[in-house]
Structure formats: C-alpha cells, structure tokens
Amino acid sequence: MEPNTQKLIHSFGALADLGQEIADTGDFIEMVRTSLHLLLGTLAIRRGAVVECPSHLDQTNPLALWGLGEGYEARFSVDDETKAAFLACETGAVAVHTSAAHEPSLVSFLAAHEAEYREQLIELIVPMIVRGDLTGLVLLGGKASGEPFNADDIEVIRSMVRHIGVGIHTHRLLAEVKQQAEENRRLYFDLRAIYRDTVRAFAAAIDIKDKYTQGHSDRVGKYSEIIARELGFAEEAVEGMAIAGYLHDVGKLVVERDIINAPYRIDAKQSSELNRHPGAGFEILSPINHPYADIPLSAKYHHERMDGRGYPDGLTDTQIPLGAKIVTVADSFDAMTTDRPYKKRRTFDEVVHDLRRNTGTQFDPVIVSAFCRALLKELNGETRERKFLKMLGKNYLDARKDAPLLVQLLSELDATTQSAAAGG
Amino acid sequence: MLTRAEGKHLGEAIKSNVRSHCVGTTAVVYASDYLNKLTGERIERECKKQLDSGARALVIDFSDTELVNSIGISILLGIIDIAEKSGALVVFSDVNDETVQLFEMLGLTRHVVLAKDEQEAISGLATPPTQSHIIGH
Numbered sequence: 001m002e003p004n005t006q007k008l009i010h011s012f013g014a015l016a017d018l019g020q021e022i023a024d025t026g027d028f029i030e031m032v033r034t035s036l037h038l039l040l041g042t043l044a045i046r047r048g049a050v051v052e053c054p055s056h057l058d059q060t061n062p063l064a065l066w067g068l069g070e071g072y073e074a075r076f077s078v079d080d081e082t083k084a085a086f087l088a089c090e091t092g093a094v095a096v097h098t099s100a101a102h103e104p105s106l107v108s109f110l111a112a113h114e115a116e117y118r119e120q121l122i123e124l125i126v127p128m129i130v131r132g133d134l135t136g137l138v139l140l141g142g143k144a145s146g147e148p149f150n151a152d153d154i155e156v157i158r159s160m161v162r163h164i165g166v167g168i169h170t171h172r173l174l175a176e177v178k179q180q181a182e183e184n185r186r187l188y189f190d191l192r193a194i195y196r197d198t199v200r201a202f203a204a205a206i207d208i209k210d211k212y213t214q215g216h217s218d219r220v221g222k223y224s225e226i227i228a229r230e231l232g233f234a235e236e237a238v239e240g241m242a243i244a245g246y247l248h249d250v251g252k253l254v255v256e257r258d259i260i261n262a263p264y265r266i267d268a269k270q271s272s273e274l275n276r277h278p279g280a281g282f283e284i285l286s287p288i289n290h291p292y293a294d295i296p297l298s299a300k301y302h303h304e305r306m307d308g309r310g311y312p313d314g315l316t317d318t319q320i321p322l323g324a325k326i327v328t329v330a331d332s333f334d335a336m337t338t339d340r341p342y343k344k345r346r347t348f349d350e351v352v353h354d355l356r357r358n359t360g361t362q363f364d365p366v367i368v369s370a371f372c373r374a375l376l377k378e379l380n381g382e383t384r385e386r387k388f389l390k391m392l393g394k395n396y397l398d399a400r401k402d403a404p405l406l407v408q409l410l411s412e413l414d415a416t417t418q419s420a421a422a423g424g
Numbered sequence: 425m426l427t428r429a430e431g432k433h434l435g436e437a438i439k440s441n442v443r444s445h446c447v448g449t450t451a452v453v454y455a456s457d458y459l460n461k462l463t464g465e466r467i468e469r470e471c472k473k474q475l476d477s478g479a480r481a482l483v484i485d486f487s488d489t490e491l492v493n494s495i496g497i498s499i500l501l502g503i504i505d506i507a508e509k510s511g512a513l514v515v516f517s518d519v520n521d522e523t524v525q526l527f528e529m530l531g532l533t534r535h536v537v538l539a540k541d542e543q544e545a546i547s548g549l550a551t552p553p554t555q556s557h558i559i560g561h
C-alpha cells in the first residue's frame with residue numbers, strides 16, 4: 001500500500017473513532033482522554049494535553065494529559081487579553097518556540113511559560129474555539145518521526161481539535177441542563193413536601209374540632225396511602241390519596257361543634273346536619289387548585305355505599321370514584337378501631353367480622369382486599385415500617401391470632417370477586 | 425519458583441487484566457486488544473510498574489494483536505517515553521506486516537527494535553540464559 005494511502009486510512013479511522021467517541025454521552029473525562037489518544041496516535045505525536053478554559057476562570061483546568069512529566073498539571077493563567085489573542089490566532093496553531101514573531105499579542109503568554117514548554121517538550125498549542133469562545137487549549141509535543149509538523153498535519157490537528165472542542169462544549173451544555181433539571185426536581189419535591197405538611201396541619205385543625213377523634217384525619221390519610229400503594233398506584237397518586245384522606249372530613253369545619261362532639265347517638269335532625277359535611281367539604285376543596293386529582297370528589301363521596309344507600313347522592317358501585325371508595329374503607333376502619341364517645345373500639349375479631357359483613361354492600365371488595373393484604377404483610381413482618389402498629393397501639397394486634405383471620409377473609413373476598421368477574 | 429516480589433507483580437498484572445511475565449530483567453507484556461482502547465493505559469501502567477521494579481528492557485508482544493489503531497499508537501508512544509526516561513530498551517515482537525508498515529510510516533520504528541517473536545526478542549537482549557526463569561507458566 002502507498003504510504004500516503006495508508007496514512008489517510010489511518011487518519012480517517014481516527015476521525016471516525018473520534019466522532020463516535022464524542023457522540024457518546026458516557027464518562028466525560030474518558031471521552032477527553034480517548035480523544036487525546038486518537039489525536040496523538042493519528043500523527044504519532046509523542047505527548048500532549050487537553051486543558052479547558054472555564055469561562056468564569058482565568059486559569060486552565062487540565063482534562064487529559066499523556067506522556068508529560070509526572071505531576072505536571074498544565075495549568076496556565078489565561079487572562080482576557082490572552083483569550084482574545086488565541087481567538088484571533090490566524091494559523092489556528094501556535095508553535096511555541098517560533099510563533100512569537102507572528103503572534104505579537106501572545107508574546108508575553110509564550111515567554112511566561114517558555115521554560116515549562118522546554119522541560120515538557122511541548123511544541124504546539126492549538127486553541128479550541130467553539131462558537132467564538134475559547135473552550136480550551138490542546139498542547140502537543142513533537143512527532144515520533146522527528147519531522148516537523150507540515151501544513152497537512154496542522155489541518156488534521158485543527159479539525160480533530162475542533163471535534164474535541166465541540167465535545168467538551170456539548171458536555172458543558174448538557175451538564176448545565178442536567179443541573180437545572182435537578183434543581184427543578186428538588187424544588188418540586190420541596191413543594192410537595194410543603195404541601196403535604198400544610199395539609200396535615202390543616203387536618204389536625206379539623207380534628208381539634210372533634211375532641212373524641214383526635215388524629216382521625218391523619219390516620220385516614222395514612223390508611224388511604226397504604227391502600228393506594230397496595231393497589232399499585234404510581235407514587236404521585238399514592239401521595240394524592242394521602243392528601244384526600246387528610247382532607248376527607250374538612251366539611252366538618254362548617255358543622256355545629258355540639259353535634260360532632262355529642263356524647264350520645266345523635267337524632268335525625270342532627271344527623272342530617274352532620275350529613276352535610278361531605279358536600280360542604282367538596283365546596284371547600286373544589287376552588288383549590290390541587291396538584292393531585294379527585295381530592296374534592298373523595299371528600300364528597302366518602303359516605304357513599306356500594307348498594308346506593310349512602311349519602312349525599314346515593315351513588316352505587318361504579319358511580320363512586322375509586323378515591324372515595326378508598327377513603328371510605330380507611331375512614332370506617334379508623335372509626336371501628338378508635339374509642340367513640342358512645343362506644344369503645346372493637347376487638348380485631350369484631351372488625352374483621354364487620355368488614356366481612358359490609359363488603360359488597362358498603363365497601364368495595366377490591367379495596368378491602370388491598371387493605372387486608374397490606375395489614376397481613378405487616379403482621380407477617382414483611383414491611384420495613386410498622387405503620388399499623390403505630391396507629392393502632394402496641395396491644396391491639398396479635399399476629400398469631402389475627403393473621404389467620406385476615407387470610408380467611410382474603411380467600412373469601414377472592415372467591416367473591418372472582419365469581420363477580422365470572423358473572424359480570 | 426516465584427520470588428515474593430515477582431509473585432506480587434504477577435498478581436497485580438492479573439488484576440489489571442494485562443498479561444505479562446519477567447525473564448530476568450526483561451519484562452514481557454502482551455499488547456492484546458486492550459491496546460486499542462482507553463484500557464490500553466493499563467498496559468502503560470504495567471510497563472511503568474515493571475520498570476520501577478528493575479526491568480531493564482521491555483518486550484511488547486503483538487502475537488494476539490491484529491491491528492493497531494490511533495489509540496494504540498498513542499499508548500505505545502507513552503510506553504516508549506517512559507522506557508527512554510528510565511534508559512530501558514523496547515522491543516516489539518511478533519508484529520504483523522501491515523502494522524510494521526504503520527509503525528515505519530509514523531516513525532515508531534526509530535525508537536524500538538523489532539523481533540520476529542518473543543523468543544527472538546528475549547535472546548536478542550543481552551540476558552544470560554542461566555539467569556532467566558519464566559514465571560506464570
């Protein structure tokens with residue numbers, strides 16, 4: 001093969017590899033190191049370095065070095081004047097020992113580092129210019145052949161350096177975009193956390209009005225969250241369900257305090273006053289622009305029943321939004337497991353009995369199943385956090401006795417949902 | 425039998441995936457395909473380690489290297505550089521014809537000796553055969 005042809009093939013191979021290397025968005029430093037090797041190897045240049053000139057600094061920052069003295073860092077101060085001189089540099093490559101005459105504006109820069117270049121055997125400095133900015137510099141030693149750089153060599157070097165410059169520039173842009181996105185993400189999470197805290201504080205205010213059920217809204221929020229997660233909701237929707245739970249009784253704020261706190265079963269008139277709270281909650285929540293869907297509807301329909309005998313609208317099964325169905329189960333479970341003015345909380349046996357009796361008429365079996373599965377997981381020690389234990393107190397549940405009750409109920413619910421699916 | 429120091433070096437070479445062994449004060453390092461990627465820097469580090477621990481000559485063996493690209497050239501120049509700095513000789517063994525042409529064209533052959541194979545490289549270097557002991561086999 002003609003030596004020239006072989007040289008061309010070798011250079012083109014390197015250029016192709018370089019293009020691929022730069023397009024690769026992997027490790028930045030590896031990209032620059034590989035690019036430097038490709039550049040050096042193309043013309044068998046014995047040593048070199050790629051340094052960047054960050055726009056906010058007047059000092060270069062080494063990115064890759066090869067064949068230079070141990071501990072040598074290639075850090076130069078590059079003031080605005082020097083930057084301007086490199087940008088205006090006509091030949092596109094500065095021979096450090098002979099260029100001073102042709103590049104008068106670089107005289108002081110070259111003189112300042114003369115000794116360094118001699119010691120490190122650096123012969124050429126090539127500015128990396130991208131979109132009119134000095135992205136960095138490439139320092140090069142001599143060729144292994146001992147021949148001086150010719151015009152063709154300089155052309156190859158310049159085009160490869162341009163490639164590397166674009167790679168570094170693109171990387172910087174990407175890094176900026178990533179940082180911006182990361183900041184936005186953090187801001188978004190902060191906002192969500194603040195929102196949740198605000199809503200919880202608000203829920204505590206709702207519960208203060210009802211002195212017998214302190215913490216009720218907070219627990220309903222947590223039970224709703226557990227159910228939603230068990231149902232496989234996306235994390236954002238799970239959080240939405242927690243909020244819906246915290247706020248489900250917000251309408252009680254407009255109901256007479258005496259009725260809420262009545263230490264006896266209330267009469268029909270009082271009952272209809274109390275039954276205003278879901279509608280009132282909807283009125284309060286609707287004008288607010290929530291980041292999560294369906295929060296006002298969950299408040300409005302959390303006293304609806306599958307059989308249509310609930311309030312305020314007497315909706316049936318599929319007419320009731322899923323969120324409201326979740327809150328209903330969470331709300332009822334908390335009502336059963338906390339002391340009320342007129343009755344003590346029920347034992348877990350009784351709770352399971354009530355769930356069984358009311359599923360299909362009051363509760364959706366899918367929701368009750370999810371609830372039971374989540375509780376069973378905690379009883380079996382499969383969860384990291386013991387959320388039920390925290391809410392129900394230490395002595396309420398007994399895994400040995402209660403887990404079989406849940407297993408039994410779950411298998412019955414499975415049978416019901418399966419036959420319903422087969423029948424429908 | 426390996427000396428302790430040799431055993432340690434062998435271990436490190438395996439850890440860095442670079443195949444190498446010593447014959448007296450000559451270190452034989454296999455270029456393999458690592459040479460043509462950034463991983464080739466490991467070969468240079470291995471050579472440096474061998475020189476630091478007393479190797480007076482380096483044999484870079486190309487028997488399982490089909491072609492050498494620009495990255496490989498740059499890595500080899502780095503090896504030549506550190507060898508020159510420590511006054512050690514560099515021999516390239518078992519280089520195929522096309523690669524020899526490339527080395528000649530780029531001027532690498534001005535800095536190294538070429539040998540037909542590893543054996544010729546080792547016997548060409550002035551190492552008395554009585555002192556040689558191949559390790560790692």
Ligand SMILES: [Fe+2]
Pocket residue numbers: 248249277302303331
């Ligand atoms: Fe309610």
